[in-house]
Each structure stands twice: as C-alpha cells, then as structure tokens.
Amino acid sequence: MTQRIVVLGAGFAGLWSAIGAARALDELGVGAERVEIVVIDKTAWHSIRVRNYEADLDGTRVGLDSVLGPIGVRRLEGEVTGIDVAGRTVAYDANGASQSIAYDRLVFALGSRLAHPPIPGLAAHAFDVDTYAAASRLNAHIARLGPDQSTVLVVGGGLTGIEAATEMPGKLRAAGIAAPRVILADHAARIGADMGAGALAVIEEALGALGVEPRGGVSVASVDAEGATLATGERIAAATVVWCAGMQAHPLTAQFPVERDRLGRLPVEPSLKIKGLAAEFAAGDAAWFLVDGVHCSVMSCQHGRPMGRFAGHNVVCDLLDRPMLPLRIDWYTTILDLGPWGAVYTEGWDRRLVSQGSAAKRTKEIINRERIYPPRSGNRREILDAAAPTVQAPPVRFG
Numbered sequence: 362m363t364q365r366i367v368v369l370g371a372g373f374a375g376l377w378s379a380i381g382a383a384r385a386l387d388e389l390g391v392g393a394e395r396v397e398i399v400v401i402d403k404t405a406w407h408s409i410r411v412r413n414y415e416a417d418l419d420g421t422r423v424g425l426d427s428v429l430g431p432i433g434v435r436r437l438e439g440e441v442t443g444i445d446v447a448g449r450t451v452a453y454d455a456n457g458a459s460q461s462i463a464y465d466r467l468v469f470a471l472g473s474r475l476a477h478p479p480i481p482g483l484a485a486h487a488f489d490v491d492t493y494a495a496a497s498r499l500n501a502h503i504a505r506l507g508p509d510q511s512t513v514l515v516v517g518g519g520l521t522g523i524e525a526a527t528e529m530p531g532k533l534r535a536a537g538i539a540a541p542r543v544i545l546a547d548h549a550a551r552i553g554a555d556m557g558a559g560a561l562a563v564i565e566e567a568l569g570a571l572g573v574e575p576r577g578g579v580s581v582a583s584v585d586a587e588g589a590t591l592a593t594g595e596r597i598a599a600a601t602v603v604w605c606a607g608m609q610a611h612p613l614t615a616q617f618p619v620e621r622d623r624l625g626r627l628p629v630e631p632s633l634k635i636k637g638l639a640a641e642f643a644a645g646d647a648a649w650f651l652v653d654g655v656h657c658s659v660m661s662c663q664h665g666r667p668m669g670r671f672a673g674h675n676v677v678c679d680l681l682d683r684p685m686l687p688l689r690i691d692w693y694t695t696i697l698d699l700g701p702w703g704a705v706y707t708e709g710w711d712r713r714l715v716s717q718g719s720a721a722k723r724t725k726e727i728i729n730r731e732r733i734y735p736p737r738s739g740n741r742r743e744i745l746d747a748a749a750p751t752v753q754a755p756p757v758r759f760g
C-alpha cells in the first residue's frame with residue numbers, strides 16, 4: 362500500500378520540506394508507488410515573501426508546478442481548514458467543496474501572518490506587505506495617489522517596517538509625488554534599537570538621508586481613510602497607513618495537542634518532529650526550537666529554509682525507520698534593506714556590524730534574488746540536490 366507524506370504550505374519551509382522529502386526518497390531508491398508526497402497550498406505559487414516591500418514585485422513568485430512537477434511531488438490547491446491528529450487527516454477547501462486527505466506523516470508549514478490587533482479601522486483602512494496580494498494592493502494604491510496625498514505612515518519599526526519605509530519615498534516619487542513625506546512610527550522609544558548599537562547608527566543615518574521621519578513612543582488608537590489617531594489624541598493625516606507591527610504563527614497551530622509559545626508556534630525537536638507527537642513535523646514560522654542549543658529560532662527564511670530541508674529529510678527517515686538528522690545552526694545574521702541608501706549587515710546574536718551601505722546592499726540583492734530561490738531550471742537533479750540536509754554558509758560579505 363502506498364504511504365503518504367502531506368506537506369501543508371509551500372512557502373520557504375513547506376516547499377523545501379517537499380523537495381527535501383523527494384530528495385531523501387530518491388537517495389533511498391524509494392519510488393512514488395511506495396511513498397507519495399502531496400503539498401497543499403492555497404495558491405499555485407512559491408512567494409518570495411521577503412521581497413514584498415519592493416517596488417517591483419515581478420519575479421517574486423515562482424510557479425509551484427515548475428519546481429514540484431519535475432520531482433514528482435503532487436500539488437493540491439486549496440485552503441487547509443483543519444487537522445485531525447488522532448485520525449491523521451487534513452481537511453481543506455478546494456473548488457468550492459470541503460475535502461480531506463489522510464497522511465502517514467505530516468509537515469505543518471503554514472507559516473505566519475501579520476498580527477491585526479482590534480484597533481478601530483485597522484482592518485478596513487490599513488495596507489500591509491505581508492503577502493504578495495497585499496503588497497500588490499499597496500503598490501497599486503500608491504500608483505493612484507494624487508499630489509496632495511503625499512504622506513505615508515508606516516506603523517511598526519521592526520525589520521519589515523524599516524524595509525517598507527525606506528523603499529517608500531522612491532515609490533512615491535515614481536508615482537509623481539515630488540515631495541513625499543514618510544513617517545515610521547513605533548511603540549519603542551528608538552526605531553531600530555533592537556538591531557544593536559552599531560546597526561542603529563546606520564539605520565538612523567539611512568532614515569535621515571532618505572527623509573524618513575522616525576517617531577518613537579507612538580501608540581495608534583484608530584485608523585481611517587485619512588490617517589491615524591494616536592493614543593494621545595494627536596492626529597496624523599496620511600492617505601496611506603501601512604501596518605507592519607507583529608507576527609503570529611498560523612492559527613491552525615492551535616489544532617495540535619501541544620503547548621504553543623507566545624507567538625503561537627509549535628515546539629519541535631531538532632529533528633523538526635513536534636514534541637510529544639508521533640507522526641507530525643513542523644517547520645518555518647509555525648515552529649520553534651533552540652537552533653544552537655541556546656537561541657530560539659526566529660521567524661525568518663534564514664531559519665525556515667533549513668528547517669524545511671531537514672523536516673523533509675527526517676519525515677522520510679521517520680516513515681522508513683531510518684535515523685533522523687538533528688538540525689543545528691551555529692550562525693545568525695541580519696541583512697536589512699535600507700532602500701536606495703543601501704543596507705546593513707550584522708552577524709551574531711549580539712549583532713556585530715559587518716558591512717553597510719552599498720556593500721551590504723550587494724549581499725541583500727544576492728539573498729533576495731538568488732540565494733533563497735529554488736532552482737528555476739526545471740532540472741530534476743538540480744532541484745533535488747538543492748535540498749540536501751545541510752546548513753549553508755552565512756551570506757557572502759563585501760567591503
């Protein structure tokens with residue numbers, strides 16, 4: 362009887378899980394008649410989500426069939442709605458109907474989503490860059506702005522908010538707004554303080570050079586079509602409010618009988634198997650473990666991609682009674698885009714400054730346009746080899 366591995370999600374963790382599983386089966390000489398791999402995603406695309414702040418979104422999606430087809434992975438397009446761990450089935454909606462599929466092993470990789478706190482008007486009026494669809498909507502809105510709609514308020518001074526804000530003056534100018542005003546607001550007193558002292562100075566220099574106004578100590582009370590009202594009662598008039606504050610793991614993580622962390626993530630072993638469960642693995646933003654025995658995995662493609670490769674390899678090993686490989690990642694980097702000014706590259710959990718400006722931007726462009734893409738050649742061998750259960754070296758440095 363054919364056994365089945367079901368992978369939920371085809372983002373950085375899910376796509377690499379599927380390829381990793383196909384690679385492991387190929388290595389073991391096990392054909393699809395013995396073990397089939399099925400991926401379920403609500404779109405037909407692998408989205409390079411980290412590029413959603415960019416002005417030009419062309420090429421930020423890769424057709425899933427172009428990667429999964431050559432390696433014999435079956436794709437189902439549908440919205441996952443439930444997981445029955447006891448019954449080992451997944452429920453999903455496809456073609457307007459509720460369906461279900463049984464699994465022998467599962468990889469949960471439905472990722473994360475932008476948190477939307479219950480702030481009046483936020484859901485109706487704010488834009489975001491969380492998904493390709495949302496980012497496209499924002500860019501289309503900016504292209505339609507008139508000359509008196511020159512202010513953009515970006516809320517959330519984390520990495521995504523900084524990247525969205527530093528790209529924004531250029532987007533507004535391209536839309537014909539000669540004197541754009543971009544405000545980057547956050548609860549924290551200083552924007553970029555989490556990035557360490559070295560990077561903070563670089564971020565502040567870049568914001569200043571680009572004319573982005575940092576506003577610390579801000580709490581948004583409501584949002585409407587003409588701007589935002591702060592908790593202090595102050596009004597910020599803005600034709601565009603972009604919400605970038607906080608991520609939460611996919612809500613379906615609640616369907617597993619385990620305790621999740623404060624971000625809603627599932628606890629996994631270094632093998633990526635969910636702690637305490639027999640047949641379920643998780644990877645990417647929906648999971649957490651101590652990557653080097655000390656530091657917790659971060660919601661990032663930096664961690665999501667190796668988690669995926671190892672989850673895919675290990676789910677096959679577990680199914681076929683082979684030893685699993687623990688994932689350990691001994692390095693951590695942050696390469697933050699700062700728009701036309703450049704970028705900043707830090708290394709280590711203490712975020713030592715490695716490079717900045719155009720040198721760091723070269724690294725960022727290699728990451729965003731090459732390093733994190735699956736092979737686009739359609740070549741089966743090349744696709745499988747790219748998913749070997751190994752940890753890449755840190756991104757290249759320049760300067």
Ligand SMILES: Cc1cc2nc3c(=O)[nH]c(=O)nc-3n(C[C@H](O)[C@H](O)[C@H](O)COP(=O)(O)OP(=O)(O)OC[C@H]3O[C@@H](n4cnc5c(N)ncnc54)[C@H](O)[C@@H]3O)c2cc1C
Nearest residue numbers: 370372373374402403411440441472645646660661662663
């Ligand atoms: C603007 C931006 C910039 C970022 N910059 C960086 C960066 O510089 N470096 C970095 O490391 N990380 C960055 N990140 C974070 C990174 O994008 C995430 O950590 C990464 O996408 C997580 O991968 P994942 O596979 O877990 O989830 P995702 O990439 O979100 O993939 C989840 C997949 O599940 C699918 N899905 C979701 N729900 C369902 C459902 N119910 N049914 C079916 N399918 C579903 C989605 O369609 C998607 O394909 C950035 C994120 C954003 C938004």
